[in-house]
């Protein structure tokens with residue numbers, strides 16, 4: 001009898017650890033005490049039509065963001081006519097799998113419907129009309145997902161690398177004030193949601209300076225801003241770790257968290273730098289597309305090591321980093337295959353073109369342990 005009890009107790013102590021080690025084999029489990037680990041989803045993943053990719057999302061990630069379907073051109077293609085089907089599905093998916101759901105993005109000069117800045121004669125709208133349009137877009141969208149979308153990229157890409165404001169129509173019509181206004185409208189619509197400013201190349205000293213100034217200005221006026229989102233479309237040489245670390249430290253010193261929001265490490269040549277300005281285009285040339293049939297082992301190793309360097313940096317600053325989100329799930333989905341050169345074969349993400357788990361996943365899990 002005693003023998004049976006003894007064996008039962010051995011089995012009982014073994015079960016939880018078996019379950020634990022199984023769970024700890026996923027990214028979200030490995031990083032659960034550090035930061036959210038997320039991915040940007042396309043429609044086939046949102047609707048779980050791509051079953052394999054959907055399983056990866058459910059098993060590996062603790063946070064999701066929509067790659068496209070919450071951008072203003074999709075949510076409000078005509079003034080006052082909203083299209084919420086895809087975004088509703090996306091938010092429901094986040095709830096189904098208990099993921100920290102991010103809204104991307106409320107105010108951005110790209111992927112914005114044509115009507116936004118013009119009146120019926122095609123002329124720029126007035127200050128008052130643009131404010132009212134911003135308010136109506138932000139309030140309608142944020143209110144619809146109140147309490148369900150946990151954080152919003154309120155403004156995207158408003159500052160240039162040299163620290164000047166981007167000369168978008170938002171800026172031309174409203175001046176710098178369009179940013180505080182956007183945050184105010186978002187805060188009014190959901191006082192509990194986290195609110196972020198998101199941008200690329202946010203490690204450039206000029207950009208850091210202006211973003212920090214903007215964060216401080218919002219805070220001094222009692223307008224909520226919780227985080228700066230650093231897109232992190234990086235390549236094999238740029239930025240340096242020191243440049244990146246400097247940015248993380250400076251943003252945190254201004255009193256906000258840092259989100260690594262659109263991480264993808266391109267392995268392809270990029271002599272034009274790491275701008276993620278989606279209207280930039282570089283002409284195709286064979287030399288720029290060296291890995292059409294597969295990535296050689298040595299190139300993959302270098303790529304893994306650089307990812308590891310960045311994840312080590314994020315872990316070092318885990319008290320400052322709220323979330324690390326990859327800009328996509330599989331290499332097949334990645335926008336980097338077409339940006340800034342159309343038609344290349346890139347390998348920037350953690351799962352390959354056939355949804356196989358790359359060795360990098362295990363390496364990043366080990367790193368967290």
Ligand code: XIL
Nearest residue numbers: 067068156200231262276277278335
């Ligand atoms: C990209 C998407 O990945 C593409 O599918 C789309 O065609 C263009 O936009 N900065 C951002 C993201 O904030 O929204 C962009 O996403 C990439 C650059």
